[in-house]
Amino acid sequence: MSTPGSTPWFARHEVRLAWRDFRLLVGQGPSRSRRGLVVGVIALGLFLHWLADKMFGEVGAAASLADRPTLIVMTGILIMGWMLMLSQAMEAVTRAFYTRADLELLLSSPVPAWRIFAVRIVAMAIQIGAMSMLLAFPFLNVLAWSGGPRWLGGYGVLLAAVMLAVAVAVALTVALFSIIGPRRTRVVAQIVAAVLGAVFIVALQIAAVATYGTISSTLVLQSSALEKVAPGTDSLIWLGARGVLGEIPALLTLLALGAVALALAIAVFAPRFGDFAIAAASVGHAGGHAARDPEAPPRFVNRSPRQALQRKEWTLLRRDPWLASQTLMQVLYLLPAAFLLWKHFGQGVDIAALLVPVLIAAAGQLAGGLAWIAIGGEDAPELITSAPVPPARVLRAKTEAVMSALAVIFIPFIAVISMVSARAGLVALIGIVVVATTSTAIQFWFRAQAGLSRLRRRQTSSRLASVTEAMAAISFAAAAGFYTAAHTRAGVILGVVPTVIGILIVFGAWMIRPSRQA
Amino acid sequence: MSDSVTALALRGLSKAFTRPAVDKLDLTVCAGEFYILLGPNGAGKTTTLKMVTGLLRPDAGSIHVFGVDALADPVGAKRIMAWLGDEPMIYDKLSPLEYLDFIAGLWEVPSSVAVPRAVELIELLGLQGHANARCEGLSKGMRQKVALAGALVHEPRLIILDEPFTGLDAGSARLVKDVLRARLRDGCSVIMTTHILDVAERMADRIGVIAQGRLIAEGTLNQLRAQAGQGDGSLEDTFLTLVAQGALEGEGAG
Numbered sequence: 001m002s003t004p005g006s007t008p009w010f011a012r013h014e015v016r017l018a019w020r021d022f023r024l025l026v027g028q029g030p031s032r033s034r035r036g037l038v039v040g041v042i043a044l045g046l047f048l049h050w051l052a053d054k055m056f057g058e059v060g061a062a063a064s065l066a067d068r069p070t071l072i073v074m075t076g077i078l079i080m081g082w083m084l085m086l087s088q089a090m091e092a093v094t095r096a097f098y099t100r101a102d103l104e105l106l107l108s109s110p111v112p113a114w115r116i117f118a119v120r121i122v123a124m125a126i127q128i129g130a131m132s133m134l135l136a137f138p139f140l141n142v143l144a145w146s147g148g149p150r151w152l153g154g155y156g157v158l159l160a161a162v163m164l165a166v167a168v169a170v171a172l173t174v175a176l177f178s179i180i181g182p183r184r185t186r187v188v189a190q191i192v193a194a195v196l197g198a199v200f201i202v203a204l205q206i207a208a209v210a211t212y213g214t215i216s217s218t219l220v221l222q223s224s225a226l227e228k229v230a231p232g233t234d235s236l237i238w239l240g241a242r243g244v245l246g247e248i249p250a251l252l253t254l255l256a257l258g259a260v261a262l263a264l265a266i267a268v269f270a271p272r273f274g275d276f277a278i279a280a281a282s283v284g285h286a287g288g289h290a291a292r293d294p295e296a297p298p299r300f301v302n303r304s305p306r307q308a309l310q311r312k313e314w315t316l317l318r319r320d321p322w323l324a325s326q327t328l329m330q331v332l333y334l335l336p337a338a339f340l341l342w343k344h345f346g347q348g349v350d351i352a353a354l355l356v357p358v359l360i361a362a363a364g365q366l367a368g369g370l371a372w373i374a375i376g377g378e379d380a381p382e383l384i385t386s387a388p389v390p391p392a393r394v395l396r397a398k399t400e401a402v403m404s405a406l407a408v409i410f411i412p413f414i415a416v417i418s419m420v421s422a423r424a425g426l427v428a429l430i431g432i433v434v435v436a437t438t439s440t441a442i443q444f445w446f447r448a449q450a451g452l453s454r455l456r457r458r459q460t461s462s463r464l465a466s467v468t469e470a471m472a473a474i475s476f477a478a479a480a481g482f483y484t485a486a487h488t489r490a491g492v493i494l495g496v497v498p499t500v501i502g503i504l505i506v507f508g509a510w511m512i513r514p515s516r517q518a
Numbered sequence: 519m520s521d522s523v524t525a526l527a528l529r530g531l532s533k534a535f536t537r538p539a540v541d542k543l544d545l546t547v548c549a550g551e552f553y554i555l556l557g558p559n560g561a562g563k564t565t566t567l568k569m570v571t572g573l574l575r576p577d578a579g580s581i582h583v584f585g586v587d588a589l590a591d592p593v594g595a596k597r598i599m600a601w602l603g604d605e606p607m608i609y610d611k612l613s614p615l616e617y618l619d620f621i622a623g624l625w626e627v628p629s630s631v632a633v634p635r636a637v638e639l640i641e642l643l644g645l646q647g648h649a650n651a652r653c654e655g656l657s658k659g660m661r662q663k664v665a666l667a668g669a670l671v672h673e674p675r676l677i678i679l680d681e682p683f684t685g686l687d688a689g690s691a692r693l694v695k696d697v698l699r700a701r702l703r704d705g706c707s708v709i710m711t712t713h714i715l716d717v718a719e720r721m722a723d724r725i726g727v728i729a730q731g732r733l734i735a736e737g738t739l740n741q742l743r744a745q746a747g748q749g750d751g752s753l754e755d756t757f758l759t760l761v762a763q764g765a766l767e768g769e770g771a772g
Contacts, residue, residue: 296649296650297633297637298615298618298619298633298636298637298649300618300619300622300629300632300633300636301619301629302628302629303622303623304623304626305623305624305625305626307623308619308620308622308623308624309623309624311620311623312609312612312620315611315612315616316609316611316612319611319652320611379607379608379609379610380607380608380609381607382571382573382601382603382607383601383607383608383621383668384624385571385572385573386571386572386573386596386599386600386601387596387621387624387625388593388594388596388597388624388625388626389593389624390592390593
């Protein structure tokens, strides 16, 4: 038994809450649905292992520490992954500052605040590490199966990378907090997180477009130009890749580096977290935004309930910092696509076939975020329910608000693609409407009214929905790629397979949706 | 108070979660009446009001609001009602005026009517200096007042309030009481839950005492005193006696 108020005691408390959150997440719905969920997860795991085997099955045995091209590609992938971890960690740290939840209770207790935050920083590392492990699991397993146990070093590198990412994220967020103050940090930190998550892969893709006329970032990593300027195989820059390939000294160095960085971040910054959290709390009390003109007369416009709902959604979407960062990240991911379009405009269907799936996948992700805010993140669900508007009309108005926000971003792309190929434009349009509709529907089925202010709950409760909507969007995007590129009947038939998979995923989401009482 | 028109009629209303929360409840609120529901925690007060406003679906029974069947025609009933819960239901990122504009849109109030009402409510509730500031910067009491303005801007015929004085200072509470009294004079009906017995004593035309989901006593303050055998006793004594009697009857029935 740990002493009440001690660090292990807080850790136990956090683990208990996380476990109950998880139980709530998978425990919703009838037991038949839960069984379906387990079967679905196992099936997905097997599918990912199969996919990893097709992609990397032959790399496992062939990869060598003496092979510079291998080291370059692996380091590139590691940097990409680490930047994503850093982005996630920054968002988590920002959340820790601004989400009140139980913070007021904990800060008002006689327990030193640093203990709470030390545990929370470690919890962030565990959470991000678990997600990363989950993603890397099939690939590392397949590599270890085909290339020997040395590849299991990848798990160690992942652990080190997570610790380093969380340490850097804490330092970066605290620096922002100290430099620009609590009010601005709330928005800026989320935007920085979004940019960090996208910048490396976007830069590689833009380089690929500029050099090879394709969006594939791996081509840049495999280029002879990069190989020429890359340092020798004994350089410290390959430490991560060496660790993944099972070189024990490199692995131990990385683990030590990660652990020291995380310990330092906790030792230096955890004692100051309480002050930051208190400063962040004053943002709300001081008023996030000053009134434009306190005496300005009201300017109401006659609106139907549908218009009122849409306008409200647009205003909230516009003013939500989390959404601003997510939209920015999506727009950043679209930059290479836009660059590709601009550079190769007029070159026909091949470019369109490359772009349409990218656009559809991006639309699916963005639609999911927007739909969550419009449906699950409704701040005043009781007000909306007590209004004289039928629920179906409310849902329709909210869906339209999401669709029109997407239209603003994607119509310019569809217009330009249509000029290249009318068929590709039509496929892109249908694909975007389909993924936007399915993402909104999935968010509706899995909605847990959390309120926009309760970021933490929002992000835990919608994970299952996020995964299913992403899988559906990827399937539909793949189908659209086949439909755009298909010149033969066989090509069209190939597109039917991912379409059916997408429909099955959406159907599966509907089957396992939590039951509703009222 | 006019007894000829019924503002709210509940008949055999029932709702169970893991155990019965509201049990075959019959209740009538007359037009122009200020009706207060009292009861211990977990008695079923909020569940009852949430069923009236369509936030919960009853297991059995009927709800009529000014003759409109709220279960058969929920939209028609909602058009003439307003609900205000104990937690202010407003949007942090909207200003009070934007919020009222939104409510006017939901209830389809023409802007020519909504604007003067909004201005009047903002002034009446002392929100002038904050009308264009985002609600995220407002105190709990101010947010409660914004939510109240939202409940009144579409001029409902029946106002349903669940603990509306939570978080209000004495001055604000007085202001809200004055606003509600003014609405009653204009022919509006109010049904409200509160734990502040002083408010019930001063404002209610009739009081209903609910315990274990059943209405155990109802009437004016004097009628309740008589029922409890309290003579000139305070409402607190009367309430506690009635609840204790109700609990005994409940045990006897069980």
